[in-house]
Amino acid sequence: MSxxxxxxxxxxxxxxxxxxxxxxxxxxxxxxxxGAGGVVTKSIGPRERTGHPGxxxxxxxxxxxxxxxxxxxxxxxxxxxEVEKVEGPTVVSVFGGTADEFxxxxxxFAPYADAFELNVSCPHAEGYGVDIGADAELTRDVTxxxxxxxxxxxxxxxxxxxxxxxxxxxxxxxxxxxxxxATNTLxxxxxxxxxxxxxxxxxHGGMSGSALKPVAVRCxxxxxxxxxxxxxxxxxxxxxxxxxxxxxxxARAVEVGTAVWDGVGVLGEIADGVETYxxxxxxxxxxxxxxxxxxxxxxxxxxxxx
Amino acid sequence: MRPIxxxxxxxxxxxxxxxxxxxxxxxxxxxxEFGMFWVHGVDExxxxxxxxxxxxxxxxxxxxxxxxSLREGDTFGVRGPFGTPFDVPDDDVVIVGGGTGMxxxxxxxxxxxxxxxxxxxxxxxxxxxxLVFEERLSRVADVRVATEDGSAGYExxxxxxxxxxxxxxxxxxxxxxxxxxxxxxxxxxxxxDRPGDVQLCLERYMKCGVGICGSCxxxxxxxxxxxxxxxxxxDELTNGEFGVYHRDGAARKKYF
Numbered sequence: 014m015s016x017x018x019x020x021x022x023x024x025x026x027x028x029x030x031x032x033x034x035x036x037x038x039x040x041x042x043x044x045x046x047x048g049a050g051g052v053v054t055k056s057i058g059p060r061e062r063t064g065h066p067g068x069x070x071x072x073x074x075x076x077x078x079x080x081x082x083x084x085x086x087x088x089x090x091x092x093x094x095e096v097e098k099v100e101g102p103t104v105v106s107v108f109g110g111t112a113d114e115f116x117x118x119x120x121x122f123a124p125y126a127d128a129f130e131l132n133v134s135c136p137h138a139e140g141y142g143v144d145i146g147a148d149a150e151l152t153r154d155v156t157x158x159x160x161x162x163x164x165x166x167x168x169x170x171x172x173x174x175x176x177x178x179x180x181x182x183x184x185x186x187x188x189x190x191x192x193x194x195a196t197n198t199l200x201x202x203x204x205x206x207x208x209x210x211x212x213x214x215x216x217h218g219g220m221s222g223s224a225l226k227p228v229a230v231r232c233x234x235x236x237x238x239x240x241x242x243x244x245x246x247x248x249x250x251x252x253x254x255x256x257x258x259x260x261x262x263x264a265r266a267v268e269v270g271t272a273v274w275d276g277v278g279v280l281g282e283i284a285d286g287v288e289t290y291x292x293x294x295x296x297x298x299x300x301x302x303x304x305x306x307x308x309x310x311x312x313x314x315x316x317x318x319x
Numbered sequence: 320m321r322p323i324x325x326x327x328x329x330x331x332x333x334x335x336x337x338x339x340x341x342x343x344x345x346x347x348x349x350x351x352e353f354g355m356f357w358v359h360g361v362d363e364x365x366x367x368x369x370x371x372x373x374x375x376x377x378x379x380x381x382x383x384x385x386x387x388s389l390r391e392g393d394t395f396g397v398r399g400p401f402g403t404p405f406d407v408p409d410d411d412v413v414i415v416g417g418g419t420g421m422x423x424x425x426x427x428x429x430x431x432x433x434x435x436x437x438x439x440x441x442x443x444x445x446x447x448x449x450l451v452f453e454e455r456l457s458r459v460a461d462v463r464v465a466t467e468d469g470s471a472g473y474e475x476x477x478x479x480x481x482x483x484x485x486x487x488x489x490x491x492x493x494x495x496x497x498x499x500x501x502x503x504x505x506x507x508x509x510x511x512d513r514p515g516d517v518q519l520c521l522e523r524y525m526k527c528g529v530g531i532c533g534s535c536x537x538x539x540x541x542x543x544x545x546x547x548x549x550x551x552x553x554d555e556l557t558n559g560e561f562g563v564y565h566r567d568g569a570a571r572k573k574y575f
């Protein structure tokens with residue numbers, strides 16, 4: 014079942030997404046015991062933060078999506094005590110307000126990280142996240158700074174909130190990224206009709222869950238056409254079928270987030286389902302990844318039926 | 320779920336800086352389950368239900384102080400009930416509560432009594448002014464109180480009273496507890512030969528309440544208190560952080 018992404022081996026292609034049950038070494042190990050092939054930590058920044066006032070997270074009654082505005086809460090350097098306990102492939106998610114801050118944080122965690130994931134896509138923390146990742150030049154600079162600072166592979170997490178995700182993906186690749194992760198949450202808001210107030214304490218938040226999947230699958234599909242580096246798919250994966258959709262679109266691995274609210278055991282179930290599909294269809298992992306592109310009708314330029 | 324809006328229908332002062340808010344909707348609540356209570360414009364915080372239509376608040380910070388300032392007709396939001404509740408005993412049980420932990424202790428006392436159990440409930444507080452639910456629970460259980468300053472009942476820690484009750488009645492088949500963690504840890508110590516018979520209701524910093532964000536995960540199992548807990552068997556809490564530390568909003572360790 015093992016797969017390789019940017020030179021790092023994972024026992025299976027299903028990883029725990031950043032910001033999900035990832036605040037402590039013990040909780041990351043619990044995800045590994047539950048079948049995750051690897052884990053991505055909560056995003057760690059240059060300074061400790063407690064985040065936004067609540068409500069920080071809710072799952073909609075439809076269960077089709079969750080909204081969150083946690084606000085990049087993190088213990089900064091103190092997280093080294095947690096990440097050193099992790100007993101499996103570990104991707105350390107980092108954020109900062111400048112390229113230097115990204116590089117400094119990555120440098121601090123270099124002894125513990127098998128790879129880094131750059132959070133240039135959080136939609137609800139001013140001066141961070143998408144304020145960088147919606148700008149190709151800033152994305153290239155931040156990626157290059159971390160690539161220079163550490164030896165480990167650098168993954169760059171994309172925002173879906175841009176007109177052309179491939180422009181940002183290409184910028185990350187030019188900056189030296191070893192993989193891209195698509196996507197972070199979609200900028201969103203919900204209002205409580207009875208009280209008339211935005212539900213999230215920060216008003217704005219990010220949407221995750223099933224409703225995000227078609228948007229993020231499209232991003233993965235387009236990035237696969239545009240990039241040479243591998244892609245990790247994330248957004249609304251709650252079943253093997255969801256994971257396979259991302260892989261057919263071009264993802265070598267997937268990350269699972271919101272779906273753990275049904276129980277962390279979903280990680281292993283997804284991994285098992287992907288393996289079963291590959292066996293039943295006699296597909297290697299390389300044959301599976303991006304297969305939808307071979308099966309997509311090509312425009313032949315004659316106008317067709319329009 | 321999205322938050323539901325509730326209106327305060329009654330506010331009862333329980334003690335010094337402690338009040339119960341009753342609201343205009345009843346929930347199907349089991350002892351130990353909690354809600355994420357949203358004080359509009361301030362914050363959202365986890366609190367155990369004290370009634371199926373009520374919550375008992377002690378002012379310990381911005382959000383709880385704002386809750387205490389609410390009056391009849393004011394509104395706030397809630398998501399829940401969430402969490403894994405107490406297993407309600409039907410034989411004999413000693414229930415030990417203190418401070419804000421009295422909310423689940425009250426529901427557990429009533430549920431165990433309704434289940435036919437022989438219930439002894441011990442209430443601990445600093446002074447007589449901070450004792451809550453003594454009268455409410457005396458209707459269904461053998462209630463004993465302990466105050467640290469001796470202003471009511473046993474003088475000293477409630478765990479001292481527990482020792483006296485064990486001497487008097489013998490060791491109980493079941494134990495339930497909720498309150499300050501050093502108190503619960505001291506309760507568990509008294510049953511270290513059979514920790515699985517002791518159920519403890521934990522309080523941790525929470526953001527999502529539904530097992531996604533990881534803010535409340537405990538060492539060294541990594542279990543999220545909001546969904547696996549807040550009630551655990553004592554056998555699930557050995558060799559971890561229980562009684563030693565918890566984490567704040569930035570996931571920094573804070574020692575008890």
